[in-house]
Amino acid sequence: MRIDRLFIGLGKAVAVCMLLLWSLVPIAFVVISSFKPGREIFAVPPRHIFTPTLEHYAALWSRWGVFFDGLLNSAIITVGATVLAVVASTCAGYIYSRNSSRFLNGSVLFLIVVRLIPPIVITLPLFPIVNFLGINDTHGVLMVLYATFFVSLGTVLMRTFIDQIPRELDEAAQIDGAGRLTILRRVIVPLASPGILAVAVFVVVFAWNEFLFAFIFTGTNAKTAPLVISEMIGSIDGVDWGILFAASTVQLAPVLLFVVFMNRFLVAGLTAGATKG
Amino acid sequence: MKDLRTGLTRRRLLGTAIGGAAAMAAFPSWAQARTLNILSHAVHERVLGTAEGDLLADWKAANDASLSFTTFDSNPLQDRLFREASLPETEYSVGYLIDNRPTSDIAALFEPLGPLNDANPIEDFGDIAPGLIQGMTVDGNLIGIPVRHATQALFYNEALLEEAGISAPPQTLEELVEQANQLTFTSSAGTPVTGMVLASDLAVFPVMFARAFGGDFITHDFQLVPDRAAMEQGLSVLRGLFEAGALPRSYAATRNDDMVTWMQQGRAAFTVLPFARFAQLNNPEQSNFAGRIKAIPFPGSSTLPAGTPMSAVVEAWAMVIPRNATDKELAWSYIREVSSKRVTLGMALNGNGPVRVSSYADPALMQANPVAEIEAGVLANARGAFPPFPEAARAQATMLEEVQLAVLGRKSVTDAVGAIIDRVGPMMPA
Missing domain, CATH: 3.40.190.10 (Periplasmic binding protein-like II)
Incomplete structure (x- = not known):
């Protein structure tokens, strides 16, 4: 029996190690390579001991200034999309949680179905419309698109969270004279904050890294960092891998820190409702 | 409401903002018209x-x-x-x-x-x-x-050629094959060297090898594989190089940027890239062989009639x-x-x-x-790899699929060329 447990434990440990290796090795390679001298990045056999250098970061700064403009655009769009998605999801989740009708129940299914449509199907007909409205290449159009794309999932998540908050609290607030908006602001939002943060994490990660919508709907003013990185990869006069890895590291760092910081809320969000009877 | 610290009222703040915006809008612009x-x-x-x-x-x-x-x-x-x-x-x-x-x-x-x-x-x-x-x-x-x-050139690593005792780069395709085979070795630095590195996802390379024998994939006037024998000879050379280990084992997964890094690291002796890559291949910040990677025209076969020019892809x-x-x-x-x-x-x-x-x-x-x-x-x-037509992308993908099967030995060269003609034919413009 003990031997069985030992083997099972060992198997689990090996599986976790394999998973970690699979996930972390490419990221570690990119980050470490960004500090390697250019000639050593792809050296055969690989050189694990090297003198770290910041030359690629300096070159990124001097030769790809547009990348940092892209980072700023990414940040503005990510914040805007997150605020929009969180506000809309929370309001919608509250309504779905506290009300019930045939229409509402049917529309939940619609929310999930909409989420299954591939983004490219939506982007192609949207392009001429966005141009006609004159909102192409603006931060706003990406904020709205990213938020719209996540409102369905966010709403379902928020409904699950709000379902766990006792209705008696709403009723007590109502007796004290609070309206629906006040109940939402003063009672629901503080108690559902782990869910709000979980939705925010999803939107931030998506908006920060998104490529397709940004490629179709931006040009110069709202160009995001992933678009600039794609130009570095496909440069027709050759890829400078050191600069590319430096840019990838800079792009990765903020969202990685954010996700690590928010990790416990994300886990709470994902397991919301798991034990509800 | 008045802010006690600044003395600023909402009305003043709003007025200043609107006035400022109006002044900025009315101000003459220094930007180009x-x-x-x-x-x-x-x-x-x-x-x-x-x-x-x-x-x-x-x-x-x-x-x-x-x-x-x-x-x-x-x-x-x-x-x-x-x-x-x-x-x-x-x-x-x-x-x-x-x-x-x-x-x-x-x-x-x-x-x-x-x-x-x-x-x-x-x-x-x-x-x-x-x-x-x-x-x-x-x-x-x-x-x-x-x-x-x-425009495509043949690049070679002069230092590796010298190490293998080769005094001059190849003048014919046959010499190129011979040298590529000879240069499939382990260099004095301990690096395993492959004679030639080519990407498998671009039509440029099989087209260049076919042209070296006077053939082509699709001509400017839309003739598909105008010289079947020449195409078969070109693909046979690629197949032979792979069989001899003079093309990487990872040929099917090799991409354009791999060719650059392999040359810069001294892992390959020959490659085919645009002349414009000369500076990058010899960039001392990236290349271990800066100044030693040279470019020459891609050589035609010695079987071509004398004076027949080799048409590189541009x-x-x-x-x-x-x-x-x-x-x-x-x-x-x-x-x-x-x-x-x-x-x-x-x-x-x-x-x-x-x-x-x-x-x-x-x-x-x-x-x-x-x-x-x-x-x-x-x-x-020089001329383009193939002319533009609506199904060009699919034609290229089909051709590359057959070329890869032939090079990897999964299909005979003759069958692969036959399949290219059969499968790409219906995609050609009327």
Whole structure:
């Protein structure tokens, strides 16, 4: 029996190690390579001991200034999309949680179905419309698109969270004279904050890294960092891998820190409702 | 409500904001009166120079205009250009187009430039390589003015050749095969060297090997595999190299950028890349063999009749004006200036493949680019990998699928060539 447990434990440990290796090795390679001298990045056999250098970061700064403009655009769009998605999801989740009708129940299914449509199907007909409205290449159009794309999932998540908050609290607030908006602001939002943060994490990660919508709907003013990185990869006069890895590291760092910081809320969000009877 | 610390009221704050905005709007602008929006690759903007090296500084001043480049990588750029040109109106007045894209339908999205050139001609138009002009002439209409080309060369690592006791690079395809086999060894530095590295996802390479025997994939007048025996010979050479280990075991997964890094690391002795990659391959910050990687014309087979020129593959970019552009006059003025002898040479000195024959005769370019003279000779006979047609992308993918099967030994070369003819045939334009 003990031997069985030992083997099972060992198997689990090996599986976790394999998973970690699979996930972390490419990221570690990119980050470490960004500090390697250019000639050593792809050296055969690989050189694990090297003198770290910041030359690629300096070159990124001097030769790809547009990348940092892209980072700023990414940040503005990510914040805007997150605020929009969180506000809309929370309001919608509250309504779905506290009300019930045939229409509402049917529309939940619609929310999930909409989420299954591939983004490219939506982007192609949207392009001429966005141009006609004159909102192409603006931060706003990406904020709205990213938020719209996540409102369905966010709403379902928020409904699950709000379902766990006792209705008696709403009723007590109502007796004290609070309206629906006040109940939402003063009672629901503080108690559902782990869910709000979980939705925010999803939107931030998506908006920060998104490529397709940004490629179709931006040009110069709202160009995001992933678009600039794609130009570095496909440069027709050759890829400078050191600069590319430096840019990838800079792009990765903020969202990685954010996700690590928010990790416990994300886990709470994902397991919301798991034990509800 | 008044802020006790600042004495500021809401009304004052609002009034100041509106007044400030109105003043800014009414204030004379120092910005140029006209902006020309351009869709291009970043390299097209970069070769025009910046600050004191701005090749278009005089043109901007004369036209009171500024340039606004929107840049993408090659394929996304073409996608966006066609999308913009399909709208009722686009703010982009100039786009950069690759020469293997303009089918009749696509060409119809762009302004015919012949009448503009007749009315207000480009300086010494005949000096621009005629083959490149031909590539931008669709249904009798000139739709783009060539601005950059990438012509394929054979690159070799001189240090590895010396180490293997080879005194001169190959003059014929047979010599290339022999040397590639000989150079499949472990170098004195302990690096396993492969004779040749080629990407498997581009039609350029099988086409070059077929042309070395006088064959082709699809000719300019849409003949599919015009010389079957030559195509079979070309693919047999590739198959032989793989079998001998002179192509990487990872051939099926090898991509264009792998070719550069393998050469820079001394992991391969030969490769086929555009001449424009010479600087990158020899960049001391990236390459372990800076200054030792040389370029020569890709050699033809010794079985070709004497004097038969080898046609290397060339890819060219051209400037186009979308039919729905808002400022065609300024767009044509820009194209004329960029196509001038002075700017063409300036861009060449910044690393652009010059489309004018006269640029290659300039001593400054000869000095700056050690392979300029060789490139000029190769360009004279170069042509595109295949002409544009609606099913070109699918035809290329089909051909590459069969080539990979043949090279990896999963199919005989004869069967693979037969399959190329059978499968690509229905995709050809009527």
